[in-house]
Every structure is written in structure tokens, then in C-alpha cells.
Amino acid sequence: MLCKPSNSTNSTVRVGMPPAWGPSPTAATSYFPPFLTCHCGQMRVLIIGGGLGGLGLAQGLEKNGVEATVFERDRTLTARPQGYRLHVDSRAADALRQCLPPDLYDLFEQTTSRPSHRVTVLTPQLKTLKTIETGPGFSTSVDRLTLREILSTGLPDLRFGAQFTHYEPRNGTIRAHFADGTSADGDLLVGADGIGSRVRSQYLPHARIVDTGTRCVYGRTPLAAVEDRLPAPLRDGFCPVTDRRGLGLALGLVQFRTKPSALGLTAHEDYVMWSLAARGSRLDQEPADLIRTWHPDLRNLIDRATPEATFEIRIRTSKPVRPWTPTAVTLLGDAIHAMPPSRGSGANLALFDAATLCTRLTDIGGYEDVMRRVGFAAVRGPRSYWPRWFRR
Ligand SMILES: Cc1cc2nc3c(=O)[nH]c(=O)nc-3n(C[C@H](O)[C@H](O)[C@H](O)COP(=O)(O)OP(=O)(O)OC[C@H]3O[C@@H](n4cnc5c(N)ncnc54)[C@H](O)[C@@H]3O)c2cc1C
Numbered sequence: 097m098l099c100k101p102s103n104s105t106n107s108t109v110r111v112g113m114p115p116a117w118g119p120s121p122t123a124a125t126s127y128f129p130p131f132l133t134c135h136c137g138q139m140r141v142l143i144i145g146g147g148l149g150g151l152g153l154a155q156g157l158e159k160n161g162v163e164a165t166v167f168e169r170d171r172t173l174t175a176r177p178q179g180y181r182l183h184v185d186s187r188a189a190d191a192l193r194q195c196l197p198p199d200l201y202d203l204f205e206q207t208t209s210r211p212s213h214r215v216t217v218l219t220p221q222l223k224t225l226k227t228i229e230t231g232p233g234f235s236t237s238v239d240r241l242t243l244r245e246i247l248s249t250g251l252p253d254l255r256f257g258a259q260f261t262h263y264e265p266r267n268g269t270i271r272a273h274f275a276d277g278t279s280a281d282g283d284l285l286v287g288a289d290g291i292g293s294r295v296r297s298q299y300l301p302h303a304r305i306v307d308t309g310t311r312c313v314y315g316r317t318p319l320a321a322v323e324d325r326l327p328a329p330l331r332d333g334f335c336p337v338t339d340r341r342g343l344g345l346a347l348g349l350v351q352f353r354t355k356p357s358a359l360g361l362t363a364h365e366d367y368v369m370w371s372l373a374a375r376g377s378r379l380d381q382e383p384a385d386l387i388r389t390w391h392p393d394l395r396n397l398i399d400r401a402t403p404e405a406t407f408e409i410r411i412r413t414s415k416p417v418r419p420w421t422p423t424a425v426t427l428l429g430d431a432i433h434a435m436p437p438s439r440g441s442g443a444n445l446a447l448f449d450a451a452t453l454c455t456r457l458t459d460i461g462g463y464e465d466v467m468r469r470v471g472f473a474a475v476r477g478p479r480s481y482w483p484r485w486f487r488r
Pocket residue numbers: 144145146147148149150167168169170178179180181182183184258259260261288289290291292293294314409428429430431435436437439440441442443444445446
């Protein structure tokens with residue numbers, strides 16, 4: 097029997113009801129109910145994509161004795177630039193508490209940044225336009241690589257360099273095929289392969305991803321290089337800077353509670369993540385040129401960035417998809433409800449989906465109802481990539 101719950105004496109996997117989506121709970125409560133008992137026999141789950149959602153799901157399944165394999169196309173966790181700082185709130189924290197064993201959840205908490213208390217919207221001359229208190233709930237940030245390292249720890253079957261190409265239903269199971277000519281059979285195939293999902297394009301070819309027309313240059317500046325000239329509000333939380341003519345700079349400080357290297361993870365120093373966003377071709381200019389009239393401390397922050405850590409992305413989003421008939425193929429995270437990074441929600445929701453799927457493994461339709469409702473509500477949000485305060 098492959099299903100062997102870690103904290104139960106019988107050989108069943110516990111499956112629970114979907115969480116009600118509502119206001120943020122406090123740290124003491126959880127969106128996720130305890131698992132209920134149901135039988136899923138020798139279920140084998142194939143997870144395509146070893147990003148946040150795929151790894152989170154694999155951890156949750158492993159914790160509950162369900163056999164799962166993660167297939168990740170990249171050769172290593174660091175093969176591509178994918179951004180640095182991730183805002184995480186109680187959606188991610190609750191999901192991780194559910195999916196991770198206590199020692200890994202502890203590692204997650206220890207490597208979070210100092211909590212965020214407020215968002216401060218600034219002018220290019222560092223005048224405060226607005227402050228928004230973030231409230232008492234869990235609100236902080238993590239480094240993406242650090243979190244992925246934690247999520248990868250202890251997984252029995254995580255395969256790198258495995259690029260999924262397509263699947264085929266086969267005698268009541270699903271066969272996944274890979275670019276190197278290999279294949280794998282499972283009872284459930286989960287597309288956790290991000291915004292460009294191959295699983296989605298085969299399973300739901302009508303689902304649409306659209307380019308918002310906004311481009312964004314991401315960078316990272318070591319805190320030590322700018323500490324003496326750091327805009328003070330950054331110490332309290334995220335800071336969007338707007339020229340109110342469509343150019344925006346978002347700043348987020350990552351000050352690890354405990355340095356990852358002290359916990360056996362890849363070393364990172366404290367840093368400031370910045371992203372400069374504009375529509376159309378404005379970003380053809382160098383970031384330093386675009387902000388040449390801005391406050392010297394902001395220019396200093398961009399000037400002192402680590403050059404090899406700077407990269408550009410197009411901001412894309414997804415169109416809501418009508419319910420479909422559940423089968424042995426499903427999707428989670430960006431593979432189905434991708435949204436612009438500016439919402440600070442995509443990672444939180446990928447982990448939320450992972451935890452929800454763990455509680456609904458034998459009720460894929462029920463999982464998908466929750467996943468679509470919560471995910472596409474976040475996608476719909478404000479129409480534009482630009483939050484209100486960035487607009488002209
Ligand atoms: C710069 C940036 C900043 C962001 N900031 C935030 C933030 O502050 N807060 C927040 O909540 N969200 C943020 N997001 C969004 C967040 O990163 C995503 O929503 C989240 O990573 C989605 O998780 P996922 O597991 O669904 O997909 P991903 O994390 O994208 O993982 C998908 C994985 O699938 C793999 N894959 C793809 N195709 C294949 C294939 N054919 N075969 C095998 N493997 C494949 C990929 O290599 C990747 O590892 C940010 C995004 C970016 C780009």
C-alpha cells in the first residue's frame with residue numbers, strides 16, 4: 097500500500113473539505129481543515145513542474161504517504177532567473193504549514209524577511225503619497241531560491257532535466273512523455289508547469305494567456321551597498337514609487353531573520369529587490385536613464401545593482417476559464433490562473449492550490465471549483481497591471 101499517512105494507524109490518505117475563502121485568519125487558525133479519512137489505494141501522482149506549487153504539492157503528498165514524482169525541465173533550481181523576493185501572506189503560510197513537515201516549516205519561518213507593516217507609495221523625490229497599513233496578519237517576504245530549496249528538501253522523487261512534451265490516457269492511467277523520449281505512468285497528472293504550461297495547452301487549448309503590454313526590468317542590489325542611503329519607509333515594507341506618468345519603480349527589502357547559509361541553504365546576503373515597469377517601448381532605455389531626474393538615493397539604488405542579476409520580463413495574465421469536466425488531469429498555480437507579479441499573489445495562490453489539492457485528491461472536481469473561484473478572483477482584481485497609484 098503506497099498510501100501511508102504519517103500520523104494515522106490505518107493505511108488511508110485523509111482527504112478534507114475545501115477551505116472557505118474569506119478574510120485572512122490569524123496565525124493560530126488555518127484555511128485548511130484537518131484531513132478526513134478516505135481511501136485512495138495505490139495512487140501515483142505525476143507532477144509536471146518543480147516550481148513553488150509543484151514542490152509544495154509534492155511535500156503535501158509525501159507528508160500523507162501518497163507516491164508522487166516531480167518532473168522539472170530545468171537542470172537545477174538556479175538554471176534561470178526567476179525573480180528574487182516574493183511577498184508571502186497567510187495564504188502561503190497556512191498552505192506551507194499544512195504541506196511541510198514541522199522542521200521544514202520552521203526553516204521557512206526562520207528564512208522569512210522581517211515582517212512588513214505597511215506599504216508606502218512614494219514620489220520620485222521620495223515624498224510620501226500614501227501609506228497603507230498591512231494589518232496584523234502574516235505578511236512578509238521570502239527569497240524564491242531559498243523557498244524552493246526548502247520545498248525540495250527530502251522529496252523522494254524529484255527529477256531535473258525532465259521536459260514534459262505531452263500526455264496520453266492509457267488503460268485507465270495517464271502516460272506523460274518527455275523530450276528525452278522517456279515516459280511515466282500515473283493515476284493523476286498535475287500541470288504545475290507555470291504560465292507557459294504544456295499541460296494546459298493540451299488539456300484546455302481554449303484557455304488564454306494575454307500580454308498586458310507592460311514590461312518590467314527586475315534587479316537586486318545588495319543592502320550593504322546602499323544601507324546608508326536607503327529610503328527609510330523601505331524598512332517598514334514594500335514601496336511603490338510612481339511618476340504618475342506611467343513609470344513605476346517597486347522596491348522591497350529582504351532582510352533575512354536568519355541567514356540561509358547559517359541553516360545549510362545557499363548563501364544570500366540581505367538585498368533590495370527593485371522592478372522598473374512601463375508600458376510599450378519605454379523600457380528600451382536604460383533604467384538609469386529613465387530615472388535620471390529622480391532622487392539621488394533611488395538612482396544610487398539602481399546604480400549599485402548586481403549587473404548579472406538584472407533581467408526583463410513581459411507582464412502576462414490569464415483569462416478566466418469556464419468549468420470543465422474533471423478527469424485524471426488537472427492544473428494548479430500559474431498554469432491555469434496566471435496573473436501579473438504586481439498582485440503579490442501568484443506564489444501565494446500556487447501554494448494555496450497545492451494544499452487544497454492535497455485535501456481533495458479523490459475529488460478533483462471539488463478541488464477545481466475552489467481553485468478556479470479563488471484563483472480567477474485574484475486574476476480579475478484591478479484590470480490594469482498598474483495599481484491605482486501608478487496610473488496617470
Ligand atoms: C519577477 C517576479 C516576481 C514575483 N513576485 C511575486 C510575489 O511577490 N508574490 C507572489 O505571490 N507572487 C509573485 N510572483 C508570481 C509567482 O512567482 C508565480 O505566480 C508563482 O511562481 C507560480 O508558481 P507555479 O508553481 O504555478 O509556477 P512556477 O513557479 O512558474 O513553476 C513552474 C515550473 O514548471 C517548470 N516547467 C515549465 N514547463 C515545463 C515542462 N514542459 N516540463 C517540466 N517542467 C516545466 C518550470 O521550469 C518551473 O520550475 C512573481 C513572479 C515574477 C516573475
